[in-house]
Amino acid sequence: MKIFLLNSKGSFIKVVNKNLFQSAIFGFNWMIISKATQFILQFLLLMVLARLLTANEFGLMGLALSIITITQVLSTMGIGPAIVRRKTIDDEFLQSAFFLSIVLNFFFAVLIYLLASTISVFFNMSHLEEILKALTSIFIIKSFGIVATFLLQRNMSFKILAFQNVFSYLGYALIGIIFAFAGYGVWSLVFAQIAQAIIFTLIAISVQKHKKTIYINKKLLKELFYFGGGFSLAKIFNQIALQGDNLVIGRSLGSDALGVYSRAYQIMVMPTNLFGEVIDKVLFPVLSKIQDENDKLRYWFVNSQALLILILSPIVAIFTIYTEAIVMVILGADWLDAVPPLQILTLGLFFRTLYKISDSMVRAKGAVYKRANIQLVYAIFVFAGAIIGQFWGLVGVSVGVTVAITINYILMMSLSLSLISTSWSEVFRSLLKPSLFLLANIIILSVSYSWLVKFPSILSIIFAGLVQIIMGIVIFRFYPSLFMSKESEYIAIKIKSKIFKR
Known part of the structure; x- marks a missing residue:
């Protein structure tokens, strides 16, 4: 059975096979439950x-x-996305991928172990050497589960992936808290990371079986290196961009400043981790299955962004207006220095999350080297913004990073639109209504701020959330067309029906 919807020109198109559509909705529900649980734990x-x-x-x-x-980006060499995107896979391909993942991860584990002392001296942090050496064990642990994990994603086994995410993070949380209470300091975080990697890998290899014998096929390895090379270039530049601000702050402003900034950044990316990663994990395999059908790709691309804006709007509004209360509740009064950078970083939250949809699209279309070029530009802007911004402290770095995030979103959007022959005007039209929902949230919270801020921080956030929930229920119960297109409303209804059915 096919699902038919109107396109922007008013004609009917076959959007996607019903089974694929339902698998995507099912996957979205399970992954959002997983990430929501992880969000609460985090x-x-x-x-x-x-x-x-x-x-x-x-x-x-x-x-x-x-x-x-x-x-880690280099140690995986794009093996996972190659497994998801390849139209057909067999034992030879999986064995070659498994062999490559083992070799690469062992190589980089040894490399970082040997360079740990030099890196520690460069950043002038004596304890960094011991921490890095301990964390190299993560490479070896994860190498055995890379193929299995991405096979689960390829097969759209989102329920299992959800359990994998939740239980591995639960292990991280328990180990981290136990050792922190026991007075192990930074080592409580190290042990937590290792425990998470062990649980994550064990779940993958116990559920998703595949041949783990060593097999070398030069043709398949060449294919993996070609796609993986382009993917890894993009990913390495992306990770340099994501970690570049930390490297600059750690080198120039010190570990204390980095601790404050990293907590502010972690709070900002919580919604991205909750929704952006869910969208990416569900959307990438879906788009890969219809990679040659631009009409269908345009439908998923445009409506995914519209729905994500609707979901993020209440969160962005609270983060923007109640920044200090959020820091007080999550971190405590000793961390108020995190308020200014968090306020600035929140301005880029939409772009930081929405770009993941473009990223899924570009990977599904196989434009990995064009993606790599954009991520190189992104990394350059992050480093430039952080280096220039450091002269104004954490606020300056936050401004530079936010500008870089915005530029990355624009460039990735432009590439995606060119790949599926869609114009900016079509996207703007589809995003206009959801953007009005953000404006409505900000207005409502701004008007109620003077009254709600009188309460203790935790209560003011709870009351602000209740205000948004009531407003959302009224709007989407009686006036959904104000902020949603017919296509977005249809998808939202399907998601809601699946959740309540469960």
Whole structure:
């Protein structure tokens, strides 16, 4: 059965096979449940650890993770996305991918272990060497589960992926809290990261079976290196961009400043991790299955962005107006220095999240080298913005990073639109109504701020959330057409029906 909807020109198109559509809705529901659970755990964990650990300890771990995260991109070589995107896969392909993942991860584990001392001296942080050496174990642990994890994504086994995310993060939280209470300081975060990697990998390899024998096929390895090379170039530039501000702050402003900035940034990206990553994990396999059908791609691309704006609008409004209250609740009174950078970073929250849809589209179309060029530009702007901004402290760095995030969104959108033969005007028309919902949220919260701010921080946020919920229920119950197109409303109804059915 096919689903038919009107396109922008008023004619009917076959959007997608009903089974694929339902799989996407099913996957979205499971992944949003997973990420929402992880979001709550992350929120609670941050509240606890911010009161047990110092800014210096968070800064040390933040810098170590920046280095590990950047290197992990090279250690996977785009193997996972190649598995998801390839139209057909067989045992030979999977065995070659497994072999490549093992070799690369062991190589980079040894490399970082040997360079740990040099890196520690460069950043003038003596304890960084020991932390980096311990974290290299993550490369070896994860190497055994890369193929299995992406096979689950290819097969759209979102329920299993949801459990994998939740239980691995639960392990992280428990280990982190136990060791932090025991007085292990920054090592509580190190042990938590290793525990999360172990649980994540064990779930993948126990659920998704595949042959793990070593097999070398030069043709398949060449294919993996071609797609993986383009993907990895883009990913490495993207990770350099995402971690570049941390590297600059750690080198120039010190671990204390990095600890404050990293907590502000972590709060800002919570909605991105909750919704942006869900959209990406669900949308990428869907778009890959219809990669040659631009009419269908345009439908998913435009309506996914419209729905994401609707979902994010209440969060952005609260983050913008109740920044200090959020910091007080999550981090405590000792972290008020995080308020100014968080206020500025929130301005880029929409672009930071929405760009993931363009990223899914570009990967599905196979334009990995064009994507790499854009991510290189993004990385350059992040470094330039952070280096220039450091002279004005964390506020200056936050401004530079926000400008870079905005530029990256514009460039990735332009590339996506060219790949599916769509104009900016069509996107603007589809996003106009959802953007009005953001404006309505900001107006309502601004008007009620003078009254709500009189309450304790936690109560003011709760009351602000209740105001938004009531407004949302009234609007979408009686006047949904004010902020949603017919296509977006249809998808929203399907998602809601699946959630309540469950």
